[in-house]
Amino acid sequence: MTPIALEPPASEPVSLAEARLFLRLDQNDEDDLLATLVTAARLMIEAAAGRCLVDQQWRIVLDRWPPSGEIRLPLSPVSQILAARVYDLLGQAQPVAATALALDGQADPPSIRLEGEVPEAGRPRGAIEIDVVAGYGATPDAVPAPLRQAVLRLAARWFEQRGDVASRDAQALPVEIMALTAPYRRVRL
Template identity: 50%
Template sequence: MTPILLTGPLVEPVTLADIKGYLRLDGNDEDRLINSLMAAARMLVEAKSGRCLIAQTWRLVFNRWPAGGAIRVPLSPVIRIVEARVYDLDGEAITVPPSHFHLDTLADPARIIMAGPMPLPGRAYGGIEIDLRVGFGETAAEVPMPLRQAVRAIVARWFENRGDDPEYVPAIPREVLALIDPFKRMRL
């Protein structure tokens, strides 16, 4: 399975005004830098937590349907299945309606369970595509507060330490990791 980002988040989990207030900044001189730090901090929190913060669309590409009839989704949290396709021998896409799947969002990771027989792909590689909408929601307010605070704290740390000190080694502070840890996917 290969996940491919189709559309990234339209907003960040914190606003520019929120970060500027957090940093106690006036003026617009640093806005471009802060915007890039916010995006990078979001991606770091997503990587460390294993969760997509703001809604985004991803495509999962498979060679064949799983034998057990269930697909463990590597992205979390899953909002909905957008569309699914199977490619025939001629490379034509056959749409599989979302109603042919059950989305188990109570499982962690979420599972896509096939509700009946599925058309078989005609090509050996990449014959199945499932597009998903994942994230906590479309707006920053839907992202849990500890994850938003982690983004703020990372942006503040990076803003204050811009590489002026050659001895500085960027690390995620323990207090930020403590904010992220409860959202990590557990493995037993």
Template identity: 45%
Template structure:
């Protein structure tokens, strides 16, 4: 299970872009729009299995995989920030930088393990901890245009259906079509 350590510094849409798209004037709904932009991004991320804006994620393993390949729980992955293995007392011991190799240009991203460079964790659960930087980039210009448009459409949908919980959670058909080719498939 992956854990979000730090969310994005920015959203794929600015408040001004959201206001223009929704044709909203004035500042009365600024807080609502900020919340809906973040909710729309998270919804698109959940539907696609892709992280849009740079975020730091951490996950753990109990043991190294037999084949030496770890599918990353998030995509796209830009870099491995840190990897540790637990000592007998639970103290995290950093792995050498060349112990893991990222194949991040695919979804899901893969982390290859160099068996000679890693030791087994000496605790029974969660002894391997890997921290990743995931996302397309720090600014919206790196996010594919189809995904940004899906965020816009989800934003509009959430804005229009903010009164009721039922319809508000469903991804609009146009947004679903835009994200179809970006969905990460896990077997």
């Protein structure tokens, strides 16, 4: 199973104004840098927590339908299935009926159950594509406050301590930021 990002979030979980206020910046001459740091911090927090923050579109690519009839998704939380298609032997996309797939977005990890007839996969690799919306909601307010705070603090850290701090943080996030993400971290067994 391969997740592919299709469309990034429409907004970041922390606005530029919030970041500027947190850093006590009165001028906006470094807004481009700060916006880049907020985006990079979101990506790091999403990776650390194993969660998508603001709604974004992803494609899940499978080779075959699972024998169990259940697809455990590598993304969380997932709120909607947008579309699904299966490629036949000729490489033509066959749509999957919306009623054939049921999303359990409350489960962790979220899962999709096959509940109806689905077309057979025709090609050996990447035969099934399922497009989903992953994230806590469409607006920053939908993101849990500790995760928003983690993004804000990480972006501020990188802004204030320019240089190699970002590469060190890529190895291991600071303890205070990991503590903010801990309650949301996806556990893998």
